[in-house]
Amino acid sequence: MNFQKIRNLLGNYVFILPAALLFFTFSLYPFFKVFELSVTSWDGISPVEAKVGLANFKDLIFDNPVFWLSMRNACFVTFLALTVQNLLALFLALICDRDIKGGNVYRVIFYLPPVLSGIVVGLIWNWIYDGSYGLLNHFLAFIGLGDLSRAWLSDGKTALLSVAVIHMWKGFGWGFVILLAGLQSIPRELYEAARVDGASSWIVFKNITAPLMIPVFILVSILTILGTMQIFDIIIATTGGGPGYHTEVPITRIVSTMIGTGQFGYACAMGVVFGLILLAISMIQIRVSKMMRQV
């Protein structure tokens, strides 16, 4: 290798060095540090990180029902987001894909909730759901369903569902934008040919739109699962995980363990387990999607 080649090679590495340094410092190092801390009983303050082996993991997996309850709550919200939220997003995307009047205005309106801060959204919905002065209760009374009035976020029967509705309201815009982009990438000639052959709207959707949209559906569902399982800001701004443990989700448990009880090591173990679960879900989903494409 001559001097020129070495210089070119080094030159290339010098160019990627800043990005690599940032990546190692802010992504890789914290990632591995979490694993390292997860086997300690570190309190977040002391310079000493006493090793406890796999005790944190053992306790978490076999003796922490609240963490698994929080997983169940997150799964419930995720299920609703995957179905109701994404179906709504698809329905609106299909409407906006047609040349309707004011289509761009609708696109902007539908995309507004996702760009709002979760805390702000939570505060707005706190007011809507308020038991005494809330908009929802006023509306229910107006349409003669005043008996259904309640403090929606403070009732154990409705708190999680109410939080899920907020999350779906805030999140459907993302799915809408991605699905709309997918719909617009389908060649129009296919639709025209189907119409010439006399295909109904349902047949067109079933045989043209749906198959061609599978990669987009997969992308949206992966983003929905990962985004919803990590729901946090809306819960903090509305219920704080209560009443009782009704709206606790894994991230609120991790934060309260880390900050509330000062068990950083244990909280890191929770983070590792939660991360592995999300990884497993994503891998299963990718596997299923590959199988679907082959079919």
Add this chain to the structure above:
Amino acid sequence: MKETDAITVWHWMSDREDAFEELASRFEQETGTKVHFELYAPSEAYAQRVKASAQTHTLPDVYGVLGEKRDFASFINSGYVLDLTPELGAGENGAWKDSLFARALAVNEFLPGNEYGVKPGIYGVPLDVMTIQMVYNQSLYEKAGLDPKRPPETWQEFIAHCRVLKEKGIPRFVSGFGEIWMIDALASNFAMNIMGEDKVFATYRGEVPYTDPDWVKVLALFKEMTDEGVFVDGAVTMVNKTAEQTFANERAAYAFNGSWCINVYKGMNPSLKYGAILPPKVTPANPMRIWGGAGSSFVVNAQSPRKDKAVKFLRWLTSDKTQAFLAEKTENLPSNKNSLSQITPVLAQFADDMDNSTHPNVYPVHEKPAVTEAFDKGIQSILIGEKTPEAVAEEVQRIKEKEQKKS
């Protein structure tokens, strides 16, 4: 004056920023030493910053440790906090500590044989003192036909007054029970009254189970309040800021809040007429002990090259004149006993109850965080009618036994 000689103070008290800046300017004029107050708010963000800075040895000269006693102990054991006992014992006109409320100092003190293994001593200087108790709206009392000068003193009176208020359509009690430490504060007030301090501490030590009738009685009070419709809708998940707005807007006759509320209510509704009272006594057998003591405290960084100057600054900050200025500007109870003459009447009502105060940070023994959480969350479950006091007591006891096995 070299900039490197300036003292840096980190704090989280956004409502006192202007007053602190004014004090920094006065201190520089008097002593020639610059003081930089740096605000990091909200308090959760501040607490994280302090913990992160401890890891990188970049703590300022003066700062406050937020959190529980075990966090404070961990900072001390890690060498981040200077033992102020010798300085507090010294002074030109009597010991420095003699001018400060003993209960406020106690929060920053570690006694011999403490459970954290901290060398006995006083490690922080209180900037102000506070109590957490009940407030009642005098205008709503009048509206309901109740005597605004006779707030409830006993549990029976409280329930009777709540019934009168309910008849008049006046919402009764609000508190930020979404922040579970507030539930803990109120429940421990009742526990201290019903069974006395010793039995509460015996429970923490594991000598008395949570299924004991006295603990069930404490939990049953929350059930009774729920059954009587005492709480405003949504109180169980409400944050304290919203609860403060509710009380300030006269949408509740009672609130459970700390003495800091005076400044908050003043900002929200300057014409609000209210008074401070102790939570109603369930039994005359034991005193009603409320949470109180040091509101905010500052410590000196033991690794600071300017620690002598930092101590001097704290001494100045807690002097009669400076404390009087702070009390007037921020409507907080001064930690200096000699500055009490400057406070407002409502603040004086809070100050009157200082003798009844205690605080988890001065308890000789502490409950495990997991048990406390189960207890507080259990009360939330009672408030929404999901669980009975007996069921919650059994669940808390189960967690207690599990935690005892761990340790």
